Amino acid sequence: MKTSRRQQVQRRHRRLRRDLNGTPDRPRLSIFRSNNHIYAQVIDDVAQQTLVCASSLEAEFKAQLSTGATIEASSLVGKLVATRAKTKGIEKVVFDRGGNLYHGRVKALAEAAREEGLDF
Numbered sequence: 001m002k003t004s005r006r007q008q009v010q011r012r013h014r015r016l017r018r019d020l021n022g023t024p025d026r027p028r029l030s031i032f033r034s035n036n037h038i039y040a041q042v043i044d045d046v047a048q049q050t051l052v053c054a055s056s057l058e059a060e061f062k063a064q065l066s067t068g069a070t071i072e073a074s075s076l077v078g079k080l081v082a083t084r085a086k087t088k089g090i091e092k093v094v095f096d097r098g099g100n101l102y103h104g105r106v107k108a109l110a111e112a113a114r115e116e117g118l119d120f
Contacts, residue, residue: 010099012100013098016099022045022046023045026093027051027093029042029085029113029120031097031110032098033098033100034069035069036068037073038056038074038105039055039056040053040081040109040113042084042093051090052081052084054084055077061073070105071104074104074112077109078112078116082113085118086117090118097110
């Protein structure tokens with residue numbers, strides 16, 4: 001039986017999440033990539049709280065971008081989530097790629113977040 005791409009991503013995500021946990025000292029930067037948009041959250045798994053979030057759906061990006069499914073949009077979201085995390089005092093995170101391959105939009109978001117000062 002052939003598995004779909006979504007099922008492959010979910011399987012990889014479950015395998016990754018076995019070892020990844022966000023703590024108050026080092027929360028988890030979680031990525032969700034859909035066909036049309038990209039979302040990023042900084043999560044404290046111990047307190048079960050989302051500390052910071054950003055996505056390509058935000059109003060400031062709607063004027064700049066025609067779609068949220070580009071590398072440009074991903075890098076803008078990465079910069080935004082990193083600056084929001086820095087204002088909350090979060091310097092170090094654990095990167096959770098959400099089962100997606102570290103390539104393309106996920107890689108662009110991660111590199112932009114690193115450039116803005118997040119350490120992972």
